[in-house]
Amino acid sequence: MIDYEKQSLKLIETAEKLLSDNTVDVVLGVKDNPEVGWPTPYFARKPEDAKKLVWTEDCHVNLANYLTEVKGKKAAIAAKACDVRSIINLIAENQLSRGDITIIGMECAGKMQNEKLASACDACPASVPNLYDIAIAADGSETYKNLEMPNSSENVTEWAIHTTVEERLDRFMKEIDKCILCFACRQACQGCYCVTCFIDRKATPWEQVDADTATKMAFHLTRAMHLAGRCTDCGACEKVCPSGVNLKYLFKGLSEFVEETYDFKAGMDPEATPVLDRYSSDDKQVAFLGGDSIVGI
Amino acid sequence: MSAYKLDIARVKAALEKLMEKYTVIAPVMNGDRLDYAEVTEVNDVILDNQLPYKSPKEMVFPRVEKVMRFLEGKVEEAQDIKPVLLVGAKPCDVAAMRIFDDIFTGDKGKFQDPFYLNRRNSLTIIGLGCTDYKNGCFCNIRGTDLSFAPDCDGFLNMVGDSFIYQPLTDKGKDIFTGEETEPVKRADKHEEELVLNAKESEVFTTMPWEAYAEGCIGCGTCTYLCPTCHCFNLRDAEDKGVVTRTRVWDSCMYPKFTLHAGGHNPRTKKSERFRQRVLHKYLYIPENYDHTACTGCGRCIRACPGGLNIMNTVTDIKKRLEEAKK
Numbered sequence: 001m002i003d004y005e006k007q008s009l010k011l012i013e014t015a016e017k018l019l020s021d022n023t024v025d026v027v028l029g030v031k032d033n034p035e036v037g038w039p040t041p042y043f044a045r046k047p048e049d050a051k052k053l054v055w056t057e058d059c060h061v062n063l064a065n066y067l068t069e070v071k072g073k074k075a076a077i078a079a080k081a082c083d084v085r086s087i088i089n090l091i092a093e094n095q096l097s098r099g100d101i102t103i104i105g106m107e108c109a110g111k112m113q114n115e116k117l118a119s120a121c122d123a124c125p126a127s128v129p130n131l132y133d134i135a136i137a138a139d140g141s142e143t144y145k146n147l148e149m150p151n152s153s154e155n156v157t158e159w160a161i162h163t164t165v166e167e168r169l170d171r172f173m174k175e176i177d178k179c180i181l182c183f184a185c186r187q188a189c190q191g192c193y194c195v196t197c198f199i200d201r202k203a204t205p206w207e208q209v210d211a212d213t214a215t216k217m218a219f220h221l222t223r224a225m226h227l228a229g230r231c232t233d234c235g236a237c238e239k240v241c242p243s244g245v246n247l248k249y250l251f252k253g254l255s256e257f258v259e260e261t262y263d264f265k266a267g268m269d270p271e272a273t274p275v276l277d278r279y280s281s282d283d284k285q286v287a288f289l290g291g292d293s294i295v296g297i
Numbered sequence: 298m299s300a301y302k303l304d305i306a307r308v309k310a311a312l313e314k315l316m317e318k319y320t321v322i323a324p325v326m327n328g329d330r331l332d333y334a335e336v337t338e339v340n341d342v343i344l345d346n347q348l349p350y351k352s353p354k355e356m357v358f359p360r361v362e363k364v365m366r367f368l369e370g371k372v373e374e375a376q377d378i379k380p381v382l383l384v385g386a387k388p389c390d391v392a393a394m395r396i397f398d399d400i401f402t403g404d405k406g407k408f409q410d411p412f413y414l415n416r417r418n419s420l421t422i423i424g425l426g427c428t429d430y431k432n433g434c435f436c437n438i439r440g441t442d443l444s445f446a447p448d449c450d451g452f453l454n455m456v457g458d459s460f461i462y463q464p465l466t467d468k469g470k471d472i473f474t475g476e477e478t479e480p481v482k483r484a485d486k487h488e489e490e491l492v493l494n495a496k497e498s499e500v501f502t503t504m505p506w507e508a509y510a511e512g513c514i515g516c517g518t519c520t521y522l523c524p525t526c527h528c529f530n531l532r533d534a535e536d537k538g539v540v541t542r543t544r545v546w547d548s549c550m551y552p553k554f555t556l557h558a559g560g561h562n563p564r565t566k567k568s569e570r571f572r573q574r575v576l577h578k579y580l581y582i583p584e585n586y587d588h589t590a591c592t593g594c595g596r597c598i599r600a601c602p603g604g605l606n607i608m609n610t611v612t613d614i615k616k617r618l619e620e621a622k623k
Contacts, residue, residue, distance in 0.1 A: 040604025
């Protein structure tokens with residue numbers, strides 16, 4: 001379905017060209033890493049670096065975060081549809097400037113991690129990124145093929161309607177039981193760019209003193225709320241978790257809620273005002289007040 | 298002490314018995330990966346060439362440990378614990394225990410960490426030799442033998458279908474017995490090839506630290522999985538008049554690690570934090586002890602989502618130092 005060899009060759013060719021004619025200072029991609037078992041981030045800075053770049057079935061890393069580190073420089077990025085959604089979210093939230101970024105849109109039908117479909121790939125809506133400057137299609141050409149996607153993820157809203165509070169609590173508790181509060185999920189997340197995370201602030205009651213259940217609940221629930229309408233469903237949090245915590249359903253549920261209530265999906269349009277930035281005097285406050293009250297009344 | 302030959306059935310039968318007296322910790326499957334964990338069913342124990350995902354340092358240095366409570370003028374200290382038997386510790390993990398011993402009894406025993414020693418003294422360690430290197434292993438150039446590490450109470454080696462058990466201390470004398478046999482021949486001590494014989498000033502600003510660390514996302518997984526990372530923080534938390542002092546793991550990969558009370562942070566960049574991790578293991582510890590603080594288990598390399606590689610980094614620094622001397 002996807003010719004990774006041709007995609008790799010095309011990517012190397014593109015990166016070489018961008019670097020040698022000084023269109024960009026750096027190309028963000030991945031290179032082989034036999035120890036880790038899948039390709040890991042690589043920053044190509046010279047035209048001769050480009051040949052180290054690869055594109056494979058298991059290059060599932062979301063590189064969008066690294067763009068914020070090369071801010072101010074001209075950067076190109078090899079990006080899948082999910083990475084592009086993250087880039088769009090970062091542009092919409094003024095973390096990146098569109099003019100600095102050259103998006104090399106890699107067509108993708110889902111990535112593999114540990115011989116399984118990587119986290120969130122089952123929910124990906126399209127094989128083609130919704131914003132790009134250079135297209136690299138499934139066959140290495142410049143014309144996207146619009147491949148069929150697995151689209152087998154659960155509908156969290158449906159699940160929540162058909163379960164009891166106890167069942168939902170049970171699922172959440174089973175997941176956070178595995179958590180060791182290492183915060184790798186936060187570190188890998190495109191939306192978690194706060195200079196100081198609420199959980200890292202000194203002298204707050206929710207500071208990590210102990211990996212106790214209350215702290216874990218405070219962290220995961222607050223992080224979920226902070227990402228409402230901002231999560232781009234890339235799965236980076238689950239991919240880096242050393243303990244196998246699967247909490248993406250919380251974020252997916254919130255995304256479904258935001259889409260239904262505010263007709264907004266993060267990572268779709270860099271020009272759109274993020275949902276948390278909007279103000280409307282007839283907002284029914286469904287999320288906080290259940291929809292009965294109108295602000296100001 | 299003589300060695301014994303025994304098959305896996307006999308090892309498991311012995312473990313079954315030992316579970317009455319000890320909390321037995323051994324490699325068992327935890328979901329789809331191997332971890333050192335408490336054994337509840339002896340048939341779950343996996344003694345083979347695989348390296349458990351996490352190191353066994355939690356047995357002596359738990360991630361979270363309540364060290365004392367202050368209540369109504371009273372101070373409660375740590376309690377005695379049931380003896381623990383760790384079976385199947387890989388040579389890299391056994392070697393790490395010696396590094397822990399040195400650090401927690403710092404300055405040649407002058408500073409004794411009571412919480413560490415409390416657990417360490419109740420721990421019996423039985424090592425298990427590897428038969429092959431895994432992707433990312435580099436114990437061979439870190440002075441750890443693939444098939445043996447001496448700093449434990451007894452050692453198991455896989456020979457064909459059976460095991461040869463070599464007791465090394467009194468604590469390990471009666472753990473396993475079997476038919477008497479010749480001890481496994483040991484290789485001469487490996488040389489620590491991958492070392493930095495340099496001064497801090499030669500590497501501190503001259504090496505391309507930013508390039509080494511550019512993939513880092515600051516998740517700290519390397520330090521959590523490392524068998525020798527031992528930095529911790531002490532925190533006091535008050536709840537209804539009772540103050541609990543807790544010791545929790547810290548990580549030099551976290552931005553807050555060296556944040557001072559006044560707000561200054563000497564290591565604001567991830568390159569500076571990675572430099573601290575590399576130099577602590579390869580430069581600062583050797584200044585105070587007769588060894589480095591890396592056993593070559595490769596866990597940090599295999600688990601790094603950013604693809605950082607301490608072995609390649611140190612190899613590259615060595616190469617640059619040699620070139621500079623020319």
